[in-house]
Amino acid sequence: MKKEIVLRSENILDYQAFLLFFSKQARKQYLLNTFGISGEAMLAGFVIDLLVGTKVFTVIGIAFGLFWLIVYPIFLKNKRKIVLKNLSVTQREKRMNFEVSEDFIAFYEDSPKDNEKFSFDRVSEIYELKNIFIVFLNEKIHLIVPKDDETAKMISLIAKNSDKHILKLENLESKSVLK
Numbered sequence: 001m002k003k004e005i006v007l008r009s010e011n012i013l014d015y016q017a018f019l020l021f022f023s024k025q026a027r028k029q030y031l032l033n034t035f036g037i038s039g040e041a042m043l044a045g046f047v048i049d050l051l052v053g054t055k056v057f058t059v060i061g062i063a064f065g066l067f068w069l070i071v072y073p074i075f076l077k078n079k080r081k082i083v084l085k086n087l088s089v090t091q092r093e094k095r096m097n098f099e100v101s102e103d104f105i106a107f108y109e110d111s112p113k114d115n116e117k118f119s120f121d122r123v124s125e126i127y128e129l130k131n132i133f134i135v136f137l138n139e140k141i142h143l144i145v146p147k148d149d150e151t152a153k154m155i156s157l158i159a160k161n162s163d164k165h166i167l168k169l170e171n172l173e174s175k176s177v178l179k
Contacts, residue, residue: 123162
């Protein structure tokens with residue numbers, strides 16, 4: 001199957017919203033920074049109190065840890081929203097060819113070169129958002145494919161041939177994140 005697709009600035013913003021809020025790296029950052037720093041503050045207060053012989057630093061560490069658990073997620077969400085609002089994506093369109101065969105996936109402008117053809121074993125994750133599909137090829141290459149009936153069939157074929165599930169975030173788009 002082969003289809004000419006048109007990538008619009010809205011598609012790129014949806015992709016950026018996904019990367020900022022729901023990608024593996026964003027989720028790891030959230031968990032590590034929220035619970036890791038909170039736990040470290042509590043542990044540091046306890047250790048200092050063991051060395052000094054008081055209970056003041058334990059109370060301070062617990063108070064700071066609880067404060068961090070409440071305030072940091074709000075701060076991080078607002079910071080990510082600001083970054084997403086400030087992304088300057090010009091109103092442009094880019095025409096690409098998206099091809100899925102029994103042997104490979106290709107994403108190219110004019111004719112497929114060797115570095116624009118990918119085997120199915122390189123697919124690591126597939127996401128379905130409200131307006132786009134994102135196909136992760138290892139950790140370096142991400143294909144952004146606008147969503148319609150034909151591309152949905154092509155993505156299903158990729159999922160079948162790569163033995164991956166399509167992870168659905170059907171309501172995610174940049175506008176929903178910025179509310």
